[in-house]
Amino acid sequence: NPDDISNLQLAWEMLELAKVIYLKEEDKKSKLKAAESFLKLGEISLETENYEQALSDFQECLKIQEAELEPDDRLLAETHYQLGLAHGFNKQYDESIDQYRKAIKVMEAKIGKLKKTVEDGTQGKGKEPQAADDPIKAAQQEIKDLEEILPDIRGKIEDMEEEKKNIDELKSITKDTLAAVASELKPAESSEPKKAASDISHLVRRKRKPEEESAEADTKKTRQEEGSGDTEKNGK
Secondary structure, three states: OHHHHHHHHHHHHHHHHHHHHHHOOOOHHHHHHHHHHHHHHHHHHHHOOOHHHHHHHHHHHHHHHHHHOOOOOHHHHHHHHHHHHHHHHOOOHHHHHHHHHHHHHHHHHHHHHHHHHHHHHHOOOOOOOOOOOOHHHHHHHHHHHHHHHHHHHHHHHHHHHHHHHHHHHHHHHHHHHHHHHHHHHOOOOOOOOOOOOOOOHHHOOOOOOHHHHHHHHHHHHHHHHHHHHHHHHHHO
16 A cells, blocks of 8 residues: 555654654663664564564664663563564574563563562552552553463464474475485486497508508519519510
């Protein structure tokens, strides 16, 4: 759809501009905004199947986030997940699996931290109603959300492992097929004994040496003279 392309182009241009502006600032908030711009740019590149550019943008996003965020921040998990997608679409299955596992590691660390928060916050408390903005309730809800996401990421890992297995099998089949074709095309060795080459040397007139020709000429001359002498004798 031409409208979708123009909308993506417009979004890309705005995000590029925002990225440049935020990168000029040194405060944490601006840096994280720049990281967010990189993330959105990467998503646009994924949408347009420009996987190499998507990987570059996601990696720039991750670099900023790792410098500015806690190791268990959910934003890190999201970026690892997007890197996993990009590597997968780019048929880099091992790299994709690695990024998905990193996303899971971040999320599990976050779940562990939230569970501790819930445990510490509920100790010594009764069953009084929780307020809507209660941090314990918020932590419990976030744990639930994260635990619902984890199976999806584990499923992505299984998909990548299956894709990798299929590719490896296809390569093996292709290799075996090419080997079989090469074997068929190779000339077969004849089982019959090779015939000796015909000797035709007797058909070839050997070039005589000058001295041989001279000797033959003298012999012919002598024979002629003898023959002539015999004729004269018979005439008498």
